[in-house]
Amino acid sequence: MKSKKINILFKYLTAIAILFFTISASFNVSCQVNNSITTQEKSNTAINRLESQNNTAEIIDLPEISTDNHYPLDEALMSRRSIRDFTGRKIDMEKISMILWAAQGITKNDTGYRTAPSAGALYPIDVYIFKSDGIYKYIPQGHKLHKVSDKDKRLKLYEACLLQEPVKEAPLNIVIIAEYGRTEKKYGSRAIRYANMEAGHVCQNILLEVTSLHLGAVPIGAFRDEMVIEIIGLTDAHTPLYVIPVGYAE
Numbered sequence: 281m282k283s284k285k286i287n288i289l290f291k292y293l294t295a296i297a298i299l300f301f302t303i304s305a306s307f308n309v310s311c312q313v314n315n316s317i318t319t320q321e322k323s324n325t326a327i328n329r330l331e332s333q334n335n336t337a338e339i340i341d342l343p344e345i346s347t348d349n350h351y352p353l354d355e356a357l358m359s360r361r362s363i364r365d366f367t368g369r370k371i372d373m374e375k376i377s378m379i380l381w382a383a384q385g386i387t388k389n390d391t392g393y394r395t396a397p398s399a400g401a402l403y404p405i406d407v408y409i410f411k412s413d414g415i416y417k418y419i420p421q422g423h424k425l426h427k428v429s430d431k432d433k434r435l436k437l438y439e440a441c442l443l444q445e446p447v448k449e450a451p452l453n454i455v456i457i458a459e460y461g462r463t464e465k466k467y468g469s470r471a472i473r474y475a476n477m478e479a480g481h482v483c484q485n486i487l488l489e490v491t492s493l494h495l496g497a498v499p500i501g502a503f504r505d506e507m508v509i510e511i512i513g514l515t516d517a518h519t520p521l522y523v524i525p526v527g528y529a530e
């Protein structure tokens with residue numbers, strides 16, 4: 281009789297224990313689900329933020345280019361000088377349009393060939409501009425600007441350029457970025473050499489166009505790469521090669 285009672289008590293306790301573990305396990309699962317939803321929500325919020333940044337990133341049509349400036353090339357070669365002192369005067373979009381076209385504008389629509397030559401026509405160079413109203417990427421296709429930031433980052437760029445005054449003073453800073461991977465696909469280890477050469481072509485085109493527009497500029501190579509990359513929001517697949525402050529000479 282006594283052992284029967286013990287048996288019933290044991291079964292009773294076992295049932296309570298099972299019930300307790302079941303409730304506690306389902307509570308844990310529900311906590312985990314809730315936690316993972318919170319994490320998911322957080323990451324969704326981050327994605328939404330990024331997407332909305334990209335969506336609000338304006339695409340701007342640049343003014344049409346005009347090739348009737350008729351400033352002789354040999355005169356531009358003769359007059360080009362590194363200019364480091366600028367007045368505060370802003371540069372209008374017509375001039376910015378011409379400078380970007382000279383840098384990377386498409387001159388043959390069927391092939392996409394550009395003002396500057398490129399090994400294998402792979403175009404590893406991107407051109408960004410910094411103005412008081414933000415940072416923009418030049419899009420050669422359709423001659424457009426893509427706004428990547430609506431903040432004035434020129435002071436940050438000035439810091440990245442080791443406090444070189446022209447970067448702070450210029451109303452416009454052009455940044456030349458290489459993505460070696462685009463050329464590596466075809467040319468392997470020669471890609472770095474080719475892209476660096478191409479940055480030189482792009483830079484010289486900019487400097488000559490700037491001269492022909494009666495503006496001044498200086499090519500700058502001394503800066504902290506990682507800071508420039510971070511300011512623009514790029515990855516380590518990108519290498520900044522030049523910063524070019526542009527403005528009206530003092």
Ligand SMILES: Cc1cc2nc3c(=O)[nH]c(=O)nc-3n(C[C@H](O)[C@H](O)[C@H](O)COP(=O)(O)O)c2cc1C
Binds near residue numbers: 362363364498499502
């Ligand atoms: C690759 C490269 C990097 C340069 N980096 C700087 C720089 O960081 N700061 C600067 O004030 N000038 C820089 N310069 C400009 C040179 O100092 C300038 O071209 C040189 O003094 C010759 O003067 P010019 O350009 O008027 O002919 C650089 C030029 C080149 C080609």
